[in-house]
Amino acid sequence: MNSYSLQGQIALVTGGDSGIGKGVALELAKAGAKVVINHVDAHEVAQLTVDEIKTAGGEAYAIHADVSKEDEVKAMFAEMFQQYGTIDILVNNAGLQRDSKFVDMTLEQWNTVISINLTGQFLCAREAAKEFIRRGVVEGRSKAAGKIICMSSVHEVIPWGGHVNYAASKGGVMMLMKSMAQELAPQKIRVVSIGPGAIETHINQAAWSTPEALQKLLTLIPYNRPGVTEDIGKLAAWLASDEADYITGTTIFMDGGMTLYPGFADNG
Numbered sequence: 001m002n003s004y005s006l007q008g009q010i011a012l013v014t015g016g017d018s019g020i021g022k023g024v025a026l027e028l029a030k031a032g033a034k035v036v037i038n039h040v041d042a043h044e045v046a047q048l049t050v051d052e053i054k055t056a057g058g059e060a061y062a063i064h065a066d067v068s069k070e071d072e073v074k075a076m077f078a079e080m081f082q083q084y085g086t087i088d089i090l091v092n093n094a095g096l097q098r099d100s101k102f103v104d105m106t107l108e109q110w111n112t113v114i115s116i117n118l119t120g121q122f123l124c125a126r127e128a129a130k131e132f133i134r135r136g137v138v139e140g141r142s143k144a145a146g147k148i149i150c151m152s153s154v155h156e157v158i159p160w161g162g163h164v165n166y167a168a169s170k171g172g173v174m175m176l177m178k179s180m181a182q183e184l185a186p187q188k189i190r191v192v193s194i195g196p197g198a199i200e201t202h203i204n205q206a207a208w209s210t211p212e213a214l215q216k217l218l219t220l221i222p223y224n225r226p227g228v229t230e231d232i233g234k235l236a237a238w239l240a241s242d243e244a245d246y247i248t249g250t251t252i253f254m255d256g257g258m259t260l261y262p263g264f265a266d267n268g
């Protein structure tokens with residue numbers, strides 16, 4: 001049993017149909033929020049998450065939108081407001097990788113990652129913030145007028161060769177998050193990031209799905225296990241709650257110590 005509740009709050013999780021997004025959607029619903037599952041892939045897949053939430057007694061709804069397209073984002077928010085009236089929690093989660101050696105990276109690989117991972121977070125956060133400001137704090141629901149949780153990565157601080165587009169997008173998310181937090185705090189809007197390390201999902205399957213790969217990966221994780229989506233989901237739900245009411249403008253890393261420079265443990 002949680003010591004907090006998100007009862008009566010409306011949450012949107014972008015990319016909520018799979019991976020970390022799905023883990024977050026399930027935990028928000030468990031805490032009592034009504035959850036909109038944004039997806040860009042097949043509706044049937046998103047519907048599985050919706051069904052899982054409903055079977056557990058929660059409430060959810062799936063909406064298709066490409067977060068990098070302004071008109072689709074606006075239409076998604078309009079549909080969400082029609083369905084649930086407002087928004088209290090935005091989880092800016094949708095993201096992808098298009099890996100390549102730097103000198104071979106195409107402009108398309110660069111643009112795809114920046115537009116989903118960074119521009120997508122900007123577009124969704126802007127729509128959510130407008131609604132938070134219009135509506136303000138609702139007595140008895142939350143101390144804040146709204147919460148924005150940006151899914152970043154350890155790669156907002158750890159450089160990542162072979163993935164410069166991804167690392168640049170997450171470095172960008174860090175300053176987007178901090179600058180939004182600074183500007184929006186007086187209006188009672190909290191903006192925070194989660195910086196996951198290696199969480200077992202399809203995005204990094206090659207890094208953990210064979211014993212050899214896992215052994216190599218664990219040399220980067222002092223706590224000696226990869227994360228699971230539930231780890232991140234629980235953190236997101238707590239960050240969205242009033243228990244975390246005084247947290248804004250910072251990244252909480254959840255990475256089993258990946259950001260501790262483990263190579264220096266017996267070296268240097």
Ligand code: BGC
Nearest residue numbers: 153154155197198203204207
């Ligand atoms: C990436 C994963 C990677 C992890 C740790 C994440 O942001 O999406 O592919 O395993 O960082 O390096």
